[in-house]
Amino acid sequence: MTKLSPGPQNGAAILQIDHVTKVFDTKTVLDAVTFDVKRGEVFGLLGPNGAGKTTLIRTILDIFRPDTGTIALFGRTFSDDIKDAIGYLPEEGTLDKEIGVLECIRYFASLKHVEGIDKKADAWLARLTLADYKDKKIQDLSKGMHRRLQFILAVIHEPAVLILDEPFSGLDPLNMKVLKDILLDLRAKGTTIIMSTHQMDEVERMCDRILMLNAGKVVLYGKLDEIRQEFGLSIELRYEGTLPQLDNITSISDSGNAAEIVVAKDADTQALLKTLAAQVTVKKFEIKQRSMNEIFLEVAGK
Known part of the structure; x- marks a missing residue:
């Protein structure tokens, strides 16, 4: 051999x-x-x-x-x-x-x-x-x-x-x-x-x-x-109040006082935080790369 x-x-x-x-x-x-x-x-x-x-x-x-x-x-x-x-x-x-x-x-x-x-x-x-x-x-x-x-x-x-x-x-x-x-x-x-x-x-x-x-x-x-970079970032948000209309986001899953926000690839996350802070009490604002599981579900769903 x-x-x-x-x-x-x-x-x-x-x-x-x-x-x-x-x-x-x-x-x-x-x-x-x-x-x-x-x-x-x-x-x-x-x-x-x-x-x-x-x-x-x-x-x-x-x-x-x-x-x-x-x-x-x-x-x-x-x-x-x-x-x-x-x-x-x-x-x-x-x-x-x-x-x-x-x-x-x-x-x-x-x-x-x-x-x-x-x-x-x-x-x-x-x-x-x-x-x-x-x-x-x-x-x-x-x-x-x-x-x-x-x-x-x-x-x-x-x-x-x-x-x-x-x-x-x-x-x-x-x-x-x-x-x-x-x-x-x-x-x-x-x-x-x-x-x-x-x-x-x-x-x-x-x-x-x-x-x-x-x-x-x-x-x-x-x-x-x-x-991952092509699919933007994910933000884990905890808050008190009513969420305002947000720009440059791809999707949002809001359960009341907690939300998962997917932002566009080139979105300004600091500007988003300022917008949120002016309208609601922000308890947590964590920026994460999107997981492969999230990307898989999004692409397979299409």
Whole structure:
């Protein structure tokens, strides 16, 4: 097998998608999707259910072929040696419930030509608190344990690119933290991570850049900070009195004595505070960047 290294050229494009379109029957699931993923970054794939995220992942993996457009991974088209350099965690996966946990790891690792399988398997089982279950059958695992085993299968061969479809599905908060820490460790070692998730808080903590799809089209793409700046600021307001008419605001949610105000991108927040202070008693005026959850809801709603 040709071993493709995860580094050291951080910043160069490792994946390039150029005007990829995919149609099933008469429905366009991917519509001229264009973006790239940099080597060594955590890249988030966002979008509501049915937006095209899983289809995009399967197209990258050569499970589906695009009807138009091109995909380049490591600067070339898909091939067997590229396949061995990719780890993939599907959103839902079925494993043979009658086989043992260690036997399952050995089988999948052999498909990726892994050497020293048992030693690596023991290390991963310990790290994901599954060591006591290595001789158990898969049918004996809980949903969360099954998910952690699937993650081991995705990383046992030390892939240069790791593609994760809803990686935190079925995990409790403790195991979510364990998995997040592992992903950040892999990133520090140069692994490129492409992650589809609805966990917006994890997107904000982990992702360098994101792509958001809606109805198969790219609706957001870029660095998180730049995207937040485009969507203006949010003000948490507590007050006494009656709110006046306000200028340069995008939306307001007023529950009486408390309000959440979204201001336009270039609004003067100090002028807004002066306007409010002249009309009501201001108890709290906190300016915040808008969260990815708020931005997601706004864009998906459109």
